[in-house]
Amino acid sequence: TGLKPYKTLWRDISNGKPGILKIWTGTAWESVVPDVEKVKKETLEQVNTQIESTKQELNTKVADVQKEAQAIAGQISDVKKE
Structure with a gap:
């Protein structure tokens, strides 16, 4: 009761x-x-969502680089045998 429009203020702490x-x-x-x-x-x-997305993308790229490194190592081994 007695609330005045645009003059009565209230600090709502219902959400902390x-x-x-x-x-x-x-x-x-x-x-x-x-x-x-x-x-x-x-x-x-x-x-947090962006960080998780970036982590997944980096993990995929690291796995791709590791596969390429293994393929190159195999090629180097083949060249050494020849």
């Missing part, structure tokens, strides 16, 4: 601290600033 500053619009609570913690979490998940 430091919380999100919200303002009463007269009909609903709206965030005053972006939810930084949510953005940090989403960014971290994206980075």
Whole structure:
């Protein structure tokens, strides 16, 4: 009761601290600033996904290089025999 539109502020800590500053619009609570913690979490998940993708790509390339190295070593051995 007694909430004044665009003058009443509330720090919503329902998802943990430091919380999100919200303002009463007269009909609903709206965030005053972006939810930084949510953005940090989403960014971290994206980075982890990119790291895993890069690891898989590098492992594939390393395996390809090892196969080529073995083939070259076999060719060198054949040349030595001749």
